[in-house]
Amino acid sequence: MRYSYEYKRNAVELYRQGQWPDTPDGLSTKAFHITVRKWVRIEDACGPDALRHKGNNKEWTPEERYALVARVLAGESNKSVAFSAGIGDGLLYQWVHKYMILGYNGLVNCKKGRPKKNLDMKKINYNKPRKLEESEYEELVRLRAENEYIKTEIEVIKKEIALREKKEAAHLKAKKRQ
Template identity: 50%
Template sequence: MRYSYEFKRKAIELFYRGEWPETPNEVLTYTFHERIRCWAKQEDLHGLDINKLYVVKKNWHPEDKYELVYQVLSGETIHSVAIAAGINSGLLYQWINKYKTSGYNRLINKTNGRPSKDSNMRVTKNILLRQLNESEYEKLICLRA
């Protein structure tokens, strides 16, 4: 469930006063309270803007991912490393599984989907439009005849 920035700010303010906001219907109370604690910790570490919804995703480099994975494998908890990095613990868990199953190369970002047709068409057009020398041109005329 997505929460607005204003809702998060009000929930954090109530948390610091020792109160809890009303729990949404679809969410367990314990899970909701844990989420508010997480928002408060992230805000303390990274500032007020960390809890805003961003449309543009951060592009993580494989070295940065590996550093976070290494911290978890060396004994820190997934939750604490995720809060310190300002990411969701589920994302960090995925990176750890990828690293354990396929190694460092799996942490490298790959483009998804099918390659565009335009790039292939440009290559074939360039091959067809190249200049022919005299002997190739003569062979082509003979073949066409």
């Protein structure tokens, strides 16, 4: 659920006065109280403008990520470093985890998702085949001739089989008459 800046400021002020704002529908009271406490910590660390919704996400460079990870590895708590930077503690946890496994390379952005389709595949027009090279054309002619030879060979074999069956049937008929 996205909350407006005014709503967040109002909730933080009520918290500081010792009161809780009304819990929105669809949320548990406990989860909402955790969210309000998080807003208070973010406002204390970064100022009231940190509660404003930003139009787009900040792109973190690997150096900036490393600086935050180094603070966590030096002994500061994950949440305090995250709140002071104005990011979620889950995101910082992922960065620390990647750094522990992959080192500095784990902090570098990499492309995600499915690779783009090969645009050359769309350009093939099957109604107009490409011009064949001379070696390809010769091979095509040879394969067509070979194909024709195999087809005629199969026809000859079929005719031989039919003749044998005809002779066999005639032979059986002659035996029955005797």
